[in-house]
Amino acid sequence: MRKGAKAAVVGVVFVGMLGGAGYGTFNLVDALNGDDAGAAGAEAEVRKSGPPTDGEVKQASRDFFAAWEKNEPAEAAALTNNSAKAGPLLTSYGESARITGVKITPGTASGATVPFTVRATVSYDGKSKPLSYASRLTVVRGVTTGKALVDWRPAVVHPALKGMDDTLVTAEAKAPPIEAVDRDGGVVTKEKYPSLSPILDALRAKYGEKAGGVAGVEMVVRHAEEGSADTPLLTIVEGEAGKLPTTLSARAQAAAEKAVMKYPQSSVVAVRPSTGEVLAVANNRTDGWNAAFLGQAAPGSTMKIVSAAAFIDHGVTTASGPAPCPPEATWQSQTFHNLKGLDPNENATLSESFARSCNTAFVKYADDLKVDTLTAEARDGFGIGPVWSTGVPTFDGSVPASGGPDTAAALIGQGQVQMNPLTMASVTATAMTGAFRQPVIVPQSLDGRELAKARGLAPGTVQQLRSMMNRTATSGTAAQVMAGLGGRIGAKTGSAETDGNATSNSWFTGYRDDVAAAALVQDGGHGSDAAGPLVAAVLRAGG
Structure with missing residues (x-):
């Protein structure tokens, strides 16, 4: 309350005390004089x-x-x-x-x-x-x-x-409106695809003028977070929209929008591995945040795609080579366990441990890698590290060179590793094709922006990753979810423990022909429980 307002309220109370036939005055004076009856009457x-x-x-x-x-x-x-x-x-x-x-x-x-x-x-x-x-x-x-x-x-x-610091403003719009169109020329709107609301706002803020529109007057939410685009609420004076091409697929987007509605706090992204084009992005969140692109969360066992590539590239083991799966593994005083119900197998190959998602098999090889080996593999092989320019703000993944127990934890997607569905869909696309193609949601030709680059993967590594992911999708932890999907398929499940939560986050990533998709459901449990059905639905729709 402002000081002036506070004084006004106090003044009103005092006047009220003086009113009422002098009753307030009588009690106040008696109380000051120590009268018991008066004190009782003035008791707070x-x-x-x-x-x-x-x-x-x-x-x-x-x-x-x-x-x-x-x-x-x-x-x-x-x-x-x-x-x-x-x-x-x-x-x-x-x-x-x-x-x-x-x-x-x-x-x-x-x-x-x-x-x-x-x-x-x-x-x-x-x-x-x-x-x-x-x-x-x-x-x-x-x-x-x-x-x-x-x-x-x-x-x-x-x-x-x-x-908490967002505000409302009515003024001439900062950017002209846009008419976003999908890869086939169909108009993409917030009304038809609610999940795209924050992305369309971001595209308008960046490309409104480039698209050739004319600004109008609007009431908007002006977000306090730096770099956030305004959220239009009401148009007072119509502007003229410019046409903006996107890489989105109406078919994939519709499937993604429908799929995320099955689970609260869920996100899914689909990309085209051959080009890096984003085909769909959808979120079902109470806060309206684009977690699919901006989220930062431990990816759990989906990270084993990158870890397996590191093992192969550095001569630690191969898909058909040894990767024993003991019931527990200790590294630098921290003990790691497998998911409940997973039978140990000391004679397992990397392909089997990958398909069954054995944590201990990966942790056991922490001694064979340098502190920055996984960081370098993520950066050079999968493009995780360089800043991306998708066309809208994104968090592009983080695999820091962390020592201590986090070195082993990173191999199973825990510790300090941070990803989101966009980055994991890209990892899957790279594993499938061997080439890192930075995801984009508007064509690079629109503004000539520089895209991130990475070396990519050796053909032998790609062949082994595809084999292991296909095994996971056909007879491993992802088999039930991927059942019925034809064509070239592969997948990896994941569950990530989070501080203070009894239920793990559910992760799933997979590909089918020229579509790769990844999903996260917070507190969703095992990867095949919640995130898996989202990815399968998008893969089934195709691009």
Whole structure:
């Protein structure tokens, strides 16, 4: 609460004490004089505890809505449990967003949560458009005051506000609108493919002017995160869209969008190995984040594709060579285990240990590699390390040269290794073809940007990786998921443990003919449990 607002509230309270036939004055004076009766009358109200009552929920939300409707941001912010953050956003609502005539209609409360609809008008330079949307708030008990307060989240003001410092702005758009088209010339829209929303925004921000459009006036979410594109919410003055070609496949994208809806917090990417073109990218996340391109997570046993290549390239073993699978393996005082139910096999080959996803077989060879061997293999063979230029912001993977137990952990996709579905789809494409082709979502010819390069893999290494991935897809841990897929197929399952979570993340990557795909489902369990069906669905659709 601002100092001025606080003083005003105190003043109102004092006037109230002086009113009421002098009752407040009498008790205040008696209390100062030590009168017991007066002291009892002036005793401070006991601070409440426990969940807010239905009556408190109704009153707190009603007061908040009233202050919001009257464009009193300081008063509305004071009714939340984070006035320092609520104040600026509620102020921007009427100022930089130019929203007026706010009318809020609450719905039926569910416990402490109150749904509501907002109807208002957005105006700019004599032009106006109606605004309508739904949101919700939750009432909580103030920690220090015991009062019933609105639990502050930016999404209370508008559901498109995700970051704590995001704000609303109505102004001339930073970039002209685009009409994105897929590889066959079909128009790609957010309405048809909701997962593409952040990607289309990023493409517009980078290529809007290059595509030849004319900017209009819009109300947008301006994200606090540096480099993030605005999220358009309402068009006040129409701009003129420029046509922007993409590498997306409508068929693959539709399959990806449908597939991720089966599991919360899931992401999938498909690429064309022969060209590096991104065919599909989809996310199903509560935060709307493009985790498929920007995520940073341990990839689990899908990383064994890179590890196996390192073994082969450095003469440690071969696909048909030894890779014993003991029940446990210790490296630098850290003991590694296999997934529950995996029978040990001291006579296993690398191909068998790969197909069965035996962790200990890979950890046992940590002594045969240098600290930076896996880093170099990832960089030179698979293009993980150089900065990529896909056309939109991406996290391009990280395989640091880490010592200690992390050296062994990295071989099974744990430790400090960080990937996402985009990077793992690319790893799979490289394993299939032997050539690293940096993924792109808009043609390089559009702007002549420089793409990342890597040496790629030797033909003998590629042949062995394909053989092991095919074995995994036909008789190994991925067989059930990949059943029924014809053509050239290969796969690798993975599960990655994360701190504080009882259930591992589910990873799966695979290829079929000229399509490679990878998926991640947070807290999804084994790779074949959740991520596998997503990849299979996309591979089945083709590119």
